[in-house]
Amino acid sequence: MKNKILLIDDDVDFIEATSLLFEAHGYDVITAYNGQEGFAKVKTGSPDLILLDMMMNYKTEGAETAKAITSDAAVRNIPIIMITGARKELGFAVDLVPNEKDLPVKMILEKPVAPEQLLQIAAKFIEKTGKQHRHLVGDLDSLARKWKDKRGNLIMILHEIQNTYGYVPREVAFELSRIIDVPLTRIYEVITFYNYFKLQPPGKHLISVCMGTACYLKGTPQILEELKNILNVKEGETTKDGIFHLQIVRCLGCCGLAPVMMIDKKIFGKVKKSDVAGIISEYTKKEGVKDAINS
Ligand code: FES
Incomplete structure (x- = not known):
């Protein structure tokens, strides 16, 4: 199976x-010529990498799509690389730095980008994400066959995937949707409803911050904030280097030791x-x- 790249850009050439x-x-x-079409193709095409133009029909279309x-x-775990000619088009310097809130992309490149550079960058990001999921997909057919026609089969299959891999990889969820003919949105409804299912690979060390009443009143919200700042993750996420996963329990x-955290x-x-x-x-x-x- 080949790796897949989605290009979202209004520049036909x-x-x-x-x-x-x-x-x-x-x-x-796969290609799309505006943000709306691009977003739809992200959902249906399950690309391994997205190259996204910053300015399309309007200045902020790329940022809004990201x-x-x-x-x-x-x-959300599909890496996005923004490619833009904004500096030239606008005629003045624009801030080309990714930031989680306003421009949640992995990297920003300025057009024109040398083909060798683009290939190298794409290979680097795909190596980190989509490729590693490919080998997981092969197990799904037998899993689907095992639970076919049984009540609650979606949850049981997801349990097996979670137990085997420690999370439910995006590529696997996408394939599962196709094999058992259940919409991807339904699969993600189930995954996000139950805390048990994770969307990211588990970190090597699991940090649990207690938000029970005693701990909450004694200050775990501040401890959680500090952890988020230091590790640069939100609750439910794993650090980029895969060492820590942060969760709330x-x-x-x-309770006598409140406020409590556990690693x-x-x-x-x-x-x-x-x-x-x-x-x-x-x-x-x-x-x-x-x-x-956090760098
Ligand atoms: S409330 Fe935190 S340990 Fe019980």
Whole structure:
């Protein structure tokens, strides 16, 4: 199965040339000429990488499309690279720095981009994401056959996928939708409804922050904020280096030690916000990672 790249751009010449380039290097290419069409193709085509133009029908169309994609649980992990000629078109310098809130993309490239550079970057991002999911898809047919015609089969199949891989990879969910003929949106409704199902690979160390009443009143919201700042993740996410996964839990059964957080099976009680960086660095040192998790 080939890796797939979605090009979203209103520049017909760019789309044509870039499609030829990627197809000649063994990729499948799907195309869209505006943000709305692009978003629909992200949902139906399950690309491994998206190349997105910044300015299409209007200046912010690319940024709005990136925000729509990253707000959708079913597709938010697909890497987006923005490609723009905005500086030239606008005639003045624009801020070309990705940021999670206004421009949630992995990287911004300025047109024209050298073909070799584009190929190298695409290969790098696809290596990190889509490719690693391909081998998982092969197991699905037998799983689907095993649970065919049984009540609650979608949940049971998702359980098996979660147990096997520790999460439900996007590519697997997409294939499952096709094999058992259940809409992808329904599959993601189920995945996001139950805490048990994860959409990202689990981190090596699981950080659980207790938001039970006793801990909440004694300050775990501040501890959670500090962890989010240090690790640069939200709850339910894994750090880019795959070392930590951050989650919220309700009561760890040691309320007398509130506020409490736990890493793997080790409990940290009466934690202060100022303790958090030190606790995390104990683990990063062991992993040989410098204090650069949030970079
Ligand atoms: S409320 Fe946090 S351990 Fe019980």
